[in-house]
Amino acid sequence: MQNELFGVVAHDNKNDELRTAEEWSQEAQSLRAALHLHAHRYYNLDAPTIPDAEYDRLFQRLQKIEIEFPDLKTEDSPTSRIGGAALTEFSQVQHAIPMLSLNNGFEDEDVLAFDRRVREGLETQGEIEYAIDLKFDGLAINLRYIDGVFTQAATRGDGTTGEDVTENIRTIRSIPLRLQCENPPAILDVRGEVLMFKADFETLNQRQRENEAKEFANPRNAAAGSLRQLDPKITAQRSLGFFAYGIGYLEGAEKPASHRALLDWYRQIGIPTCQESAIVQGAANLLEFYRGIQLRRTQLAYEIDGVVYKVNRFAEQARLGFVSRAPRFAIAHKFPAEEALTQVLDIEVQVGRTGAITPVARLAPVFVGGVTVTNATLHNEEEVLRKDIRVGDTVIVRRAGDVIPEVVASVLDQRPLHTTSFLLPEHCPVCGSAIVKVQDETIARCSGGWLKCAAQRKGGLFHFASRKALNIEGLGEQLIEQLVDKNVVTTAADFYKLGVLGLSELDRMAEKSAQNILLALENSKATSLPRFIYALGIRHVGESTAKDLAKHFRDMDHLMAANEEQLLQVNDVGPVVAQSILHYFSDTLNVELVRQLIAAGIHWPQVEALDLSSAVFAGKSIVLTGTLPTLSREQASALIEKNGGKIAGSVSKKTHFVVAGDDAGSKLLKARELGITVLSETDLLEMCQD
Numbered sequence: 001m002q003n004e005l006f007g008v009v010a011h012d013n014k015n016d017e018l019r020t021a022e023e024w025s026q027e028a029q030s031l032r033a034a035l036h037l038h039a040h041r042y043y044n045l046d047a048p049t050i051p052d053a054e055y056d057r058l059f060q061r062l063q064k065i066e067i068e069f070p071d072l073k074t075e076d077s078p079t080s081r082i083g084g085a086a087l088t089e090f091s092q093v094q095h096a097i098p099m100l101s102l103n104n105g106f107e108d109e110d111v112l113a114f115d116r117r118v119r120e121g122l123e124t125q126g127e128i129e130y131a132i133d134l135k136f137d138g139l140a141i142n143l144r145y146i147d148g149v150f151t152q153a154a155t156r157g158d159g160t161t162g163e164d165v166t167e168n169i170r171t172i173r174s175i176p177l178r179l180q181c182e183n184p185p186a187i188l189d190v191r192g193e194v195l196m197f198k199a200d201f202e203t204l205n206q207r208q209r210e211n212e213a214k215e216f217a218n219p220r221n222a223a224a225g226s227l228r229q230l231d232p233k234i235t236a237q238r239s240l241g242f243f244a245y246g247i248g249y250l251e252g253a254e255k256p257a258s259h260r261a262l263l264d265w266y267r268q269i270g271i272p273t274c275q276e277s278a279i280v281q282g283a284a285n286l287l288e289f290y291r292g293i294q295l296r297r298t299q300l301a302y303e304i305d306g307v308v309y310k311v312n313r314f315a316e317q318a319r320l321g322f323v324s325r326a327p328r329f330a331i332a333h334k335f336p337a338e339e340a341l342t343q344v345l346d347i348e349v350q351v352g353r354t355g356a357i358t359p360v361a362r363l364a365p366v367f368v369g370g371v372t373v374t375n376a377t378l379h380n381e382e383e384v385l386r387k388d389i390r391v392g393d394t395v396i397v398r399r400a401g402d403v404i405p406e407v408v409a410s411v412l413d414q415r416p417l418h419t420t421s422f423l424l425p426e427h428c429p430v431c432g433s434a435i436v437k438v439q440d441e442t443i444a445r446c447s448g449g450w451l452k453c454a455a456q457r458k459g460g461l462f463h464f465a466s467r468k469a470l471n472i473e474g475l476g477e478q479l480i481e482q483l484v485d486k487n488v489v490t491t492a493a494d495f496y497k498l499g500v501l502g503l504s505e506l507d508r509m510a511e512k513s514a515q516n517i518l519l520a521l522e523n524s525k526a527t528s529l530p531r532f533i534y535a536l537g538i539r540h541v542g543e544s545t546a547k548d549l550a551k552h553f554r555d556m557d558h559l560m561a562a563n564e565e566q567l568l569q570v571n572d573v574g575p576v577v578a579q580s581i582l583h584y585f586s587d588t589l590n591v592e593l594v595r596q597l598i599a600a601g602i603h604w605p606q607v608e609a610l611d612l613s614s615a616v617f618a619g620k621s622i623v624l625t626g627t628l629p630t631l632s633r634e635q636a637s638a639l640i641e642k643n644g645g646k647i648a649g650s651v652s653k654k655t656h657f658v659v660a661g662d663d664a665g666s667k668l669l670k671a672r673e674l675g676i677t678v679l680s681e682t683d684l685l686e687m688c689q690d
């Protein structure tokens with residue numbers, strides 16, 4: 001009986017004993033067909049029509065039949081995806097048509113020159129029709145289908161001979177084991193890229209960490225490592241993806257007329273292709289696509305290192321031909337590299353405003369992600385030891401987008417002799433106080449406090465003057481550094497005692513600039529209670545907690561007098577935050593500082609008691625990500641808070657909504673993964689209007 005909705009065969013298990021060999025064979029066949037179809041709907045069309053549990057049931061039924069009747073097992077059976085026997089080595093595969101590489105360009109000029117060569121080659125003045133693909137950062141693979149059945153997969157190797165990775169590729173669920181067509185070609189070689197999606201890469205590294213195994217430096221390495229497993233069962237546990245972008249040998253079917261037609265055909269017969277592609281006329285449009293995708297790069301679910309431009313019509317490709325080992329009809333337009341190799345010259349530690357000790361790698365200058373990098377954070381001691389980064393090592397440095405540069409991994413086979421593991425210093429390099437590590441915390445801290453440690457003092461003062469705190473324009477890091485070193489300023493209250501004379505004595509400070517700073521100081525006196533609380537730099541009290549505290553206590557006296565029980569009543573304040581606030585105000589110097597600042601003239605409007613319990617976002621935690629079309633981040637936050645919501649910095653299971661704009665990155669991915677409702681600016685405005 002054919003079930004219309006599920007397209008699968010249902011049958012009565014009780015009659016199993018009575019069935020003929022022919023009936024078993026028929027059932028196995030229809031189960032296979034159904035599983036192929038559902039895998040295709042699930043992985044490639046993103047439109048499953050049966051629940052996962054039903055898929056599993058069909059899968060297990062097929063497995064059971066195949067175990068009982070091994071003769072019924074076919075090469076294209078979906079059950080083979082769980083990984084067969086391990087190999088001792090990969091065998092070699094000769095490619096029917098060599099797998100070549102692409103010429104690269106980085107600058108606009110390289111693309112214009114490519115377009116000129118193409119037009120010369122085709123002897124035309126007119127604009128060329130180009131197909132644009134993304135340049136996936138994975139590994140090139142040739143998939144061979146014989147009579148529509150997946151039979152072999154090979155890596156690119158040296159272009160002529162690759163390695164047979166058939167059993168590993170078989171575990172990739174988006175790759176069809178049988179083509180979805182009536183009359184498949186006798187032989188079809190599909191060319192494309194195996195890659196690992198960013199989310200799967202994060203999950204894999206998380207698992208590696210839990211198993212205390214080495215993490216992968218990037219999705220490409222993870223994909224390569226997973227594909228080069230001799231045991232396909234390991235590959236089966238790693239989620240890999242695939243996008244087709246070309247064709248090799250073809251027999252028994254007419255080759256489509258263009259690159260676009262080829263990808264359309266692939267899509268029809270169930271071979272995964274990427275949705276992000278375009279057909280354009282002329283070079284100017286190539287560059288426009290490049291810039292557009294560069295902006296959206298971080299939002300993509302997979303990594304790319306550029307785009308590939310191809311003359312669309314195959315007849316024109318053939319006329320242009322090849323030069324040495326690369327086609328004349330295509331070019332890769334690469335993004336500036338986000339990763340580069342360099343040497344660790346030293347590992348120093350920096351002391352933050354709360355005394356947090358951060359190891360920083362001093363690097364031989366290297367150009368990466370469009371800038372020259374000389375330092376990169378190593379986050380904390382644990383991370384340096386886990387990654388085993390040592391002075392003298394050659395390391396991979398990464399700078400993606402505007403993210404601060406970081407050291408990804410050491411290249412172990414280039415490690416010089418006699419290096420030693422990183423050792424956290426016992427004393428603060430700035431004030432000499434002991435460095436201590438509280439149990440269960442990854443961060444080590446200087447125990448000197450701001451009174452003893454100039455680094456903490458500078459950090460605290462810089463925080464006080466920063467944009468989200470008292471926003472004192474012109475009072476930057478370098479100026480504060482000098483003011484502290486010359487003992488002109490010790491606490492934030494000293495800022496308000498500065499005069500033109502004192503400031504003009506500093507290096508390179510003109511009287512005009514001194515006056516501007518005094519004006520900025522004067523302006524900063526009119527502030528808000530949340531900003532003031534945040535500016536104090538109490539540990540664990542960020543912008544959002546400061547707002548909650550201000551809303552709850554409504555003035556400084558009440559906050560300073562609060563006991564633990566009262567603090568715990570504040571929205572989102574737990575024992576750790578409460579302790580930290582109590583600890584801060586138990587120090588009379590801090591209480592004195594607050595008094596002095598208020599005496600210097602810092603003031604704020606009285607905080608009104610508001611009842612937001614029935615507002616749209618009452619009790620909801622909301623994360624903002626990306627650039628919204630019209631609202632600034634501050635405006636969107638204010639709107640959400642006015643409607644009872646709370647802004648959170650990162651997406652978790654506790655997040656109720658994510659408001660996403662352009663260039664939303666990993667937070668949006670995470671939200672999708674967790675099934676959290678994603679709102680646009682329009683949604684947000686509409687909800688707030690109601």
Ligand code: IVH
Pocket residue numbers: 099100101102103133134135136137138139140156193245246308326327332
């Ligand atoms: S077309 C004749 N298209 O780039 C060469 N290659 O440098 C045809 N790659 O080994 C290759 N994305 O691994 C092509 N959309 C794409 C690609 C792509 C990534 C890789 C591929 C190849 C290398 C060429």
